[in-house]
Amino acid sequence: MSFLKSKFRHPKLPRNDLGLTQQAYEGPLSTLCAGCGHDAIGASIIQACHELSIPPHRIAKLSGIGCSSKAPTYFLDKAHGFNSVHGRMPSIVTGANMANRDLVYIGMSGDGDTSAIGMGQFAHVVRRRLNMLYLVANNGVYGLTKGQTSATADEGSLSKQGQANPLEGIDLVTMAIQLGATFVARSFSGDKRELLPLIKAGLSHNGFAFIDIVSPCVTFNNHAGSTKSYDYVRDHVTTGAVTDFVPVEEEIIVSSSDSEAQDICLHDGSILRLQKTGNEYDPQDRQQALAAIEQSRQQDRILTGLLYVDPAAQDLHEVLGTTDKPLNSLGERALCPGSDVLEVINDSFR
């Protein structure tokens, strides 16, 4: 078994605007099971951050507990990292984000971590519209604890032992839309062509971005009868909106000559380009999104792609009117202005 990846890389690896190759965004060799969807998600995160030229040390990756929550170890080893308690990643990101709004926050969670023990935390971080990208690597099981059926498992899906799940699964994208998320997508770890632009767009979105990523557990939930296996997902995927991500600087070159496409301009000037697929899916229509998701579910289809976006949304800092600088850059004078200032504040309430 290899514990190290060779230090050699392709000499012609592309460099980004920071002059970095993808190697600067990698992590150590994964110890997840071979073929785990979570590693494919990690690879897409590496590629997205590299292509967006985000300085690796300006990223914070946070997670809870689970194989999915362990996955951040294996990407972005130069980023800040926090492996929190089971289901508590949202609180930690909230604190970190409130203190330092300048970092790029990636929360990596699992279906167990989010839809079971962490459900309360999840609901509130969505509602708070924290500026972050929240990813759920959704495999329908508790992988780390040997494959117990989780709350997102579909009704009727068979466990490895052959038992049918008697309960309806929680649909995280529906919940996220209802709770006020302003960027909601679903994708599949086995389809990087779809996943990569979604991750890039989610990172560029201002406000709470959520991607539910079906990510097969090769060890406990990749058998026939499971609705989260590679084969089942490939056979049951329906794409809502096919999305390309156009970064800020390329915008002019690509321009809207392609009349088949609809552009959505994000907060930072980058563009989400929706290809016309013939199904006329409009991801800016919240009601239609919810209806389409429900309709697919009833037809045993997994609706993927960008499901809903509000490009003009405000994030929590804007809503609360907080200071526009990270607290650690404010200095003692600003943070602790003294008793005479307190006097003035108190007086204003008298």
Added chain:
Amino acid sequence: MKQTDTQSPEHFHKVVNCQYACPAHTPVPEYIRLIAERRYTDAYMVNWQSNVFPGVLGRVCDRPCEPACRRGRVEETPVAICRLKRVAADHKEDIADRLPTIPTEKNGKRIGLIGAGPASLTVARDLLPLGYQVTIFDRDAKAGGMVRSQIPAFRLPEEVLDEEVDRVLDMGVETRFGTDITSMKSLLEENFDAVFVGTGAPSGRDLKIPGRDEAGEQVQVGINWLAGVAFGHITETTKNVIVLGGGNTAMDCCRTALRLGAKAVNVVVRSSYEDMKASPWEKDDAQAEGITFVNHHVPKDYVIEDGKLVGMRFDVVESVYDENGKRSLVPTGQEPVFIAADTVLVAIGQDAKFPWIEPGLGIEFDNWGMPVLNDQTLQSTRPGLFFGGDAAFGPENVITAVAHGHQAALSIDLYCQGKDLVEERPAETYDLISQKMGVHEWSYQNVVSNDERQAVPHMDLGDALQRIDAEVELGFDERLALKEAARCLSCDVHTVFTTNRCIECGACEDICPMDCINFADNGEEQDLRSRLRVPACDSEEDLYVSADLKTGQVMVKDEDLCLHCGLCAERCPTGAWDMQKFILKLA
């Protein structure tokens, strides 16, 4: 693109860049692995089987394998393949009991080999175990050909050559040394069942420009002079020596002159330093010994004073390249340059010549005086008469002579059995053997060493120049050898892909350190190359393309920079990738 054809060995063989580049297809990674396991005798035998002269070649081989070595593309420098070969030879134990047995009962076929160079010796080595009776003729008193007469002892000690030449002769060759063959016609009257011509390219070119006749013995053809030194007829030289030419013969001449007492040795070359034909390491060694290279000088005349040669004059030129990169040497218009010399060694090329082959024997020659041959079977236009080594297509090197020897021996064997040399020639085949030992365990060293190439130690320069037969390179000691052997990427252990096992999880694509593996929509080769993770539009290395996968995509692996680290196979949940050792079965 079509799915890669893995029926013939071509694809996998090409991936083993070193082995593919070696004219004799020596299984390089296999013997390096044996060295890494300190199984030197086994490593030697793998070599001996393939190239007959591992001790010789481990010192003087032209090493076409090294520029081909993948390590040179992955980082800066290739594995020191040639030096490792020498390690096997230096550290081996007695191999007598591993040599093929020679049948006491012969098969009744008699083969005549003309010339006792590496080409003929290889033919003999291959045919003797099959029961052939072999007779070798050479005008020299000992076997070895130019390896003995030309390659100086400071690069190749005589004992090393003797050992490997004698091993062949001791297999039961009838030797007729000291016999100059002056008539093919009378040789053919000896009624051999087949004859092989391995007479090399022994005719060195002279440089006939004004003053040549007056200069007389002071101007010498390089290869004749080197042979004189090798056979002990020449033991000293003069103070100022000019060597004309920029190839390996020139390098041997200048370094030999230094050892015979010359004080100033100038190698004067028409081309630029970069365009000189000599191998880079030979140029380095010569310069390290204090030889001066004078480039861009074209000989004009020999300067004679009082009936004696005192030097030469040269026109100065510069290299001009046209848009196709073709070079021409253009005069600069400068005054001719005089360089003093009391001896001039001419090393500007050599030719194969066959004045002793009479017309009318059915042996055709082309316009350049070279025999007309089938380049696979090496048979001439006269059935049963074969050519090989430098005599076949002009001067090459020892390993090419060996490769020709193998092909000729195969042809001779077929010919003597009355078989068709082309139609009934056995095809090359191959085996692939899985290296899987356990879940993530391989029977080869898959972890890639990060070490840089180890330099081979040299003896003290002052001492080296004192004795003509002091071998300059000391060879790797065991510590250096193991470090260097660990640099080999084991390119013969292939990533073999089984399409119907792949579930397209992408794990292999993600883990590959060199971004070799891609899952993509199929297309024409150039299109596909442009869409790889790292595009490879002008690469010479092949793509490995699978059949259609379930999603309709194909797996495309760019073989160029694969480290053969096996990570793809370790990360694959279904065993769609396996690491399998390639064993080429030459006929």
